[in-house]
Amino acid sequence: MPRRVIIVDDSETCAETLGIALESIQDVEIRVLRSARAARAALDEPGEVAAIITDLEMPGTNGFELIDEVRAEPRFAALPILVISGNSDPRSAERALAHGATAFFAKPYSPAAVRRKLEQLVCVPFKPLR
Numbered sequence: 001m002p003r004r005v006i007i008v009d010d011s012e013t014c015a016e017t018l019g020i021a022l023e024s025i026q027d028v029e030i031r032v033l034r035s036a037r038a039a040r041a042a043l044d045e046p047g048e049v050a051a052i053i054t055d056l057e058m059p060g061t062n063g064f065e066l067i068d069e070v071r072a073e074p075r076f077a078a079l080p081i082l083v084i085s086g087n088s089d090p091r092s093a094e095r096a097l098a099h100g101a102t103a104f105f106a107k108p109y110s111p112a113a114v115r116r117k118l119e120q121l122v123c124v125p126f127k128p129l130r
Helices: 012-022 037-043 063-071 094-099 111-122
Strands: 003-008 026-035 049-054 082-087 103-106
Touching: 003 037, 003 103, 012 026, 012 111, 026 037, 026 082, 037 049, 037 063, 049 063, 049 111, 063 082, 063 094, 082 094, 082 111, 094 103, 103 111
Parallel strands: 003 026, 003 049, 049 082, 082 103
Antiparallel strands: none
């Protein structure tokens, strides 16, 4: 069963672009959601969630609040959370990491860089037995 990576972004264009960049990662299923509320619900569905990639600025619950809610649950203490944001506040990266994000990418960002980071965090390289 593939592991899910949840992309949370209210911008359809941004989410779909990132989804395309990530969809060919082996054994990973990309799920695009438009709100933090939908992301929280998806975490309770059957199957492993391998990572969350979230925007910070969204209607309703923002990315900082989503990170706080996820990190409040011990079962998600090690879940990678990547933040992609166009927030112009230069302290956004520092704040996101302080809230528990694993990595931060400022818009405009390189989808290839996000993919590399995600692969580092969720893909276990094959190691033959000796």
